[in-house]
Amino acid sequence: MTRKPGRRSTLVGTVAEEVLAYTAGEDRELDLALVEYDCIGTAAHAVALSRLPLTPPVMTPDETHRIIRELVEIIRSHRRGAFRISAADQDVHLAVERRLTRRLGEIGRKVHLGRSRNDQVALDMRLYLKDQLVSVAEQLCSTVRALLRQAARCRSIPMVGRTHMQPAMPSTVGLWLAAFAEALLDDGSDLQHVHTLADRCPLGAGAGYGVPLPLDRWLEARLLGFRQPVTNVLYAAAGRGRLEVRALGALAQVMLTLSGLAADLIIFSAPEFGYVTLPEEMCTGSSIMPQKRNPDVLELMRARAAALQASVQAAAGIVHGLPSGYHRDLQEIKPLVMRGFAVTGGSLKIAAAVVGKMTINREALRRAFQAPVFAADEAVELARQGLPFRDAYRRVKERLSGVESRRPEEAVSRRTGWGAPGNLHLEVLQAEARRLGQWARAERRRFHRAVSRLLGVQYPALESSG
Amino acid sequence: MTRKPGRRSTLVGTVAEEVLAYTAGEDRELDLALVEYDCIGTAAHAVALSRLPLTPPVMTPDETHRIIRELVEIIRSHRRGAFRISAADQDVHLAVERRLTRRLGEIGRKVHLGRSRNDQVALDMRLYLKDQLVSVAEQLCSTVRALLRQAARCRSIPMVGRTHMQPAMPSTVGLWLAAFAEALLDDGSDLQHVHTLADRCPLGAGAGYGVPLPLDRWLEARLLGFRQPVTNVLYAAAGRGRLEVRALGALAQVMLTLSGLAADLIIFSAPEFGYVTLPEEMCTGSSIMPQKRNPDVLELMRARAAALQASVQAAAGIVHGLPSGYHRDLQEIKPLVMRGFAVTGGSLKIAAAVVGKMTINREALRRAFQAPVFAADEAVELARQGLPFRDAYRRVKERLSGVESRRPEEAVSRRTGWGAPGNLHLEVLQAEARRLGQWARAERRRFHRAVSRLLGVQYPALESSG
């Protein structure tokens, strides 16, 4: 077949070069992150094809075996950096199919029976999401532990609690840091929730309308370690974008929490506060002002939180108003998701390092205690002596200059409600972090076991299990 | 006390009128939606005050009893439309306190001891969120049932399945509608997840730093039907905005699903498709073109989905980068959330009505079946006869005009994979809808029982339980 100049023949058609460039964009590069998942999915599909109750069989057990062996080779060559997705391939799916065909001939040309790139990419993304959600959850646990360790160390260091940035009440460094730990644990439960929704297998959906073959979708789901198949095949394909919106939403929550931590640390490390000193090796200098030690990492964390939040919007904006069935629009969600995981994982790691290494300056913290911060305590005391609170409030307000300074430690120790500065109950949060970590490890193990069984080699090591 | 002109004295200070106007905005009006929750929370707090192990007691059981009786009266007067939040009140919290003080004198002036508007509004919003999430979940169940009923009726009506808006494969009306049902059920699980996170009591957090009183936060949680208290008191206050972001995110997912349904129905009811006829009483006309029957409700649904998605962004943008502790910024999230629930509930209801009443036009659906839509079936058949799929694909592609038309019903009946057009398994989705409905009812009952016990009258009826 002769090709017109400027066009390129692919497995599935002939397209102008400029169109290929516009459509593929950075997609081929991003698809490299999906190679393993695509191979694993193809292995499961090959097994399902060999189990089809058809005569003649569309694929024999031996053919399936050879395909799986070759898929393991593809994963190995990918890990060596030797697997390529060419422009003509367009994407990881056709690249894997082409390689199988190049190596196995006719057998490779059989493997796309009963599949569509739509259900392949839906599968790859679900496997990717599950893996990444578990990874971020693990990183989140580390950051929570770093926060709780620092909170434990500083549990009784007094700190002025603020509202509206104005001094409000006596508090502690421990309360301040533990609040971020609890916030992150809630964010972790978002990650788990999205994982649960992702844990259903779309394979067998074809282009979204099923295939005229008696494919066993429960078998495919089990082989890949999914809890169950997505029921409706159209939703299996169309649900793709929505799952990513949820994942991005969960990541954005993590970053929102970190943006608050960053904001605090930026202000509290300004000399006017001086509550914390950031580790020197985490600060950057100025090209013109020799004295500068700038909290650039924290500013970038804050900015990346804003950008990630807008990614949720971008992904939802892409899905919004799309009619049923697959549309290429959904491809544009992939880079958002991949960047989202990278940014969130990286930020959690930096946050743990900053929290672990920063210095808490007791003196600066103490200096900030001025008498008015004890005004509410004084009002409460009058109330304990029998004055209605609103009257006590008014009496204190009228003679604010008369409010007496107190020992911060003493004021803090009176706050003994569950979770208050004098009664932090860090162990509750520690236990929650432990549970989240256990969940992550269990999910990871579950997936690795299923894949090891499927591929016949230890996964992820790829060593023969025999 | 003489007031300077243009300033207004409130329970907590004196503020310029223009500032009050700018700060309160529509907030007083919105706060009317919180009156019952504020009263319920105040009742629980009054109980907790009476249980404080202090001598002299800051509140006697009898005083608590009188407060609760008056709070019930406030709820009743609110339901009659007779409860007002004045400009000087600023918000529901001070309005309730003022009314208690007006009626009960000194006792009313006692009730704010150990509280802050920060933990009050955090509590009110959590109670509101729980209630509303349950309501939307119930409405969502109705819409799912409407979709499943229509899907069951049309389970074997053939419909061209599309990808990229182009005819793709034989499918059915049943598959199409059931996909939305499953999507909504996933959205419902988001609602449940947010409810779980909301189901922790912030009361006793004060301004976010606890209070110098031995308040029993577990008691308060139990009285109000919460699973447990938020642990960290600072997070109890600061977590407020984040919970709303999550709630809005969950609502936006529901609307995203509905926006897809709307998009389909708008296109499929254009005469060129003619697949569905929308119920006449749900269409609006044109002021100039007498023939028009426009799907305005669906267009508004689609637009409101976009606007609600941007509300997630707005709420997250408000929280982003805020230092620790309460900031007035958070107030601006309230209208977003309230509008979000109203829009989502209303849209689910309209969607159920449209789906239930629309007419499915079998003839138009059948006319859309042209031979090429069977091309993949032909390729699969060649593959079943032994040709590798990729070769079969190519052979069919080269002679596309030779693809033969088939009976759609027959083509559909061959798609027998789990959840495929020939094997919908609607009962799986029906069961899931039932479980969601049961959960919603159970949660509602749990809350009503706790409140009835707390107020000493049947809630929500407010009839004496004796």
Added chain:
Amino acid sequence: MTRKPGRRSTLVGTVAEEVLAYTAGEDRELDLALVEYDCIGTAAHAVALSRLPLTPPVMTPDETHRIIRELVEIIRSHRRGAFRISAADQDVHLAVERRLTRRLGEIGRKVHLGRSRNDQVALDMRLYLKDQLVSVAEQLCSTVRALLRQAARCRSIPMVGRTHMQPAMPSTVGLWLAAFAEALLDDGSDLQHVHTLADRCPLGAGAGYGVPLPLDRWLEARLLGFRQPVTNVLYAAAGRGRLEVRALGALAQVMLTLSGLAADLIIFSAPEFGYVTLPEEMCTGSSIMPQKRNPDVLELMRARAAALQASVQAAAGIVHGLPSGYHRDLQEIKPLVMRGFAVTGGSLKIAAAVVGKMTINREALRRAFQAPVFAADEAVELARQGLPFRDAYRRVKERLSGVESRRPEEAVSRRTGWGAPGNLHLEVLQAEARRLGQWARAERRRFHRAVSRLLGVQYPALESSG
């Protein structure tokens, strides 16, 4: 005609009540802001109808005269609060037509010839946008003047200039405040730009496809004070949403600037900085902490900036992906725009008041000058003596503790570059503000003159011009 229960007959059809409720939403209330524009547009249309070269005339000059007189009455009754848009009216356009019909009978029933609600609302919104853009520009000028006045007063008060929130270089209060003035002036030029785009008349576009009548679109444009008509009638209708996105974008820029001012003032009024004291009557108190004076107005300004930015997203998200021609989706942009103008105008006003009334604390500002803030000056001096700057930088960096403190005033006075702290050139910004104000007044006058001529009475006073 008998109506089925639950349906409502309107000028243009019969619709279910619940549908009317869902479609109209708050739209009827919002449409009250458009009554005058709708009447003015109808007046221009009535003139154009009377000038049609048709026999018999579709409208006589006398009929036009009576219509215009009645339209003036509608405006008057609207200003008294007596004009109503009923549920059956659906919107301002049908309400005005119904009133004309009620008063003028057959003449009223003639007026919709050659129009559509699509071009009516497009016209109303353009007139509304032009008016509001001019108003916001005027308010912006006031705020700029308040900033420049305060900057002039404080032009030589030293202030530590910061980067990354860390002390960076000697600067002044004057520089700091004048930066916001220049930012707002750029924002003002955005407002002008949008006004220029809005200043083209959509009338005569009908439903977006023109009308089978020789309507003189240039005449209509001139009568209404527009520079020219939109050329393409389809774009005249479809351009509607995009113009609003632009207007919201311009407003969001203003608010972005104000959010920065708010952020500065919130931090600088914290006692650790104490640079500024906010006017007491603009601060709000706490319900529990008697000592609090909180910058709530500034926090709300910051939050509303975030929400307004999300409105740009909402509006663009609504327009995104819409096929050609009018869709009801566009209605949902109206509340976003109206809230946007209200928020921006109100915030500019509050900002001017805060800036005008705040107290600048010279002592606190001076205390913040520590020796390292002069490090760059020292390096520059070494460079002036012949050392290459990078070497000078390094030498200073290596002996940071040796940097000597200087007199801030002296350091500032050496910064004499155009627009630097020692050479502010406020007169440049003052001149720019003056030009913007002149533009606003000229545009307002131009519109009022055109309307006065059209209605035959002084507009906006509505007094007879004779």
Added chain:
Amino acid sequence: MTRKPGRRSTLVGTVAEEVLAYTAGEDRELDLALVEYDCIGTAAHAVALSRLPLTPPVMTPDETHRIIRELVEIIRSHRRGAFRISAADQDVHLAVERRLTRRLGEIGRKVHLGRSRNDQVALDMRLYLKDQLVSVAEQLCSTVRALLRQAARCRSIPMVGRTHMQPAMPSTVGLWLAAFAEALLDDGSDLQHVHTLADRCPLGAGAGYGVPLPLDRWLEARLLGFRQPVTNVLYAAAGRGRLEVRALGALAQVMLTLSGLAADLIIFSAPEFGYVTLPEEMCTGSSIMPQKRNPDVLELMRARAAALQASVQAAAGIVHGLPSGYHRDLQEIKPLVMRGFAVTGGSLKIAAAVVGKMTINREALRRAFQAPVFAADEAVELARQGLPFRDAYRRVKERLSGVESRRPEEAVSRRTGWGAPGNLHLEVLQAEARRLGQWARAERRRFHRAVSRLLGVQYPALESSG
């Protein structure tokens, strides 16, 4: 100096590797797009240094000459792909300075006197923005011309005009396409407006607070082809992010227009409409359905419009609430802007190709004309005969089945209002496109001339001008 493991010494400090990785991110790669601008700006700064009225001179004319010669070499080596920004460099500014120092020794170490990376990057971005805005404007002109050519060809091909996706009125293909041309021209005026705001020079602002040197900021502005300097030096640095928000907003408007075009073409190329056939080489196939020709490019265009809109939000979200002075947050806006220009330029190009090569199917367009589409014409005719329009409307509505079909050409020819289907006035839009193109060329020439003069070689060719 010995480096601790895991830390890296840079020109301006020593930072942990992981921090460098997190802070630099993809920034070094992106900065390659700024190399030429950075060199040009450095050349202007070197001239300004040599003109400082200081004794001894901080830089001699000969030194400036040598620096400029070396800067030209850097540009050349960059164009050959041989210029590197190392991790230790962190960014383009330090990379250029390091190279100058390596080649010119002491002279290179002089060049940063009186500058900061803050004003350097602000300058680079303004030069970049101006260049890119001009390029996109030129591409936009091409696309407008393609639309107008196709509109002229199809000016009298009838097409059903739609509202709410329902057939509304007789129209033409010409009107439909010309509407996009006019929309793009408005978008073009946004580009010009942002260019005007960008056309002010920030150089000399230093870190935002000026420098203690009598730098001539007007000279620098003139050397670089700017209209004038930004007045306030703090705004010169802080305005950076806001300008990018505006640029992204303008690009998002272009993409919003293209998203509408894409939406139309996707629907109109579905077989049920069949109005247009997309050029085959611009369609992609399916991996499973041999018959598919999918409009992937258009779907990606639509999706990228949504993502770009969210980038506006991301950029604004990053700027929102930042206190005065530079923050590293702003760096995160750079990738958004660079992607934004690439996406918009590429999409405009694809849009021009699709519009130029698509086939218009007259028959399919004609088939869509059903009698009801003439209902409004019938009502208008009754009105022309003397019946009030609202009565005519009602009469036609009551006997809709009686509406007679007409010749579409004839119906269209009656729409002769300015810009209506029968009177398109394409020449108005052609003239506007011409003016925009002339502006773009003039701006480009103005910049090239200034740079040529500054560098002493023809720019951009870099050939010696002698």
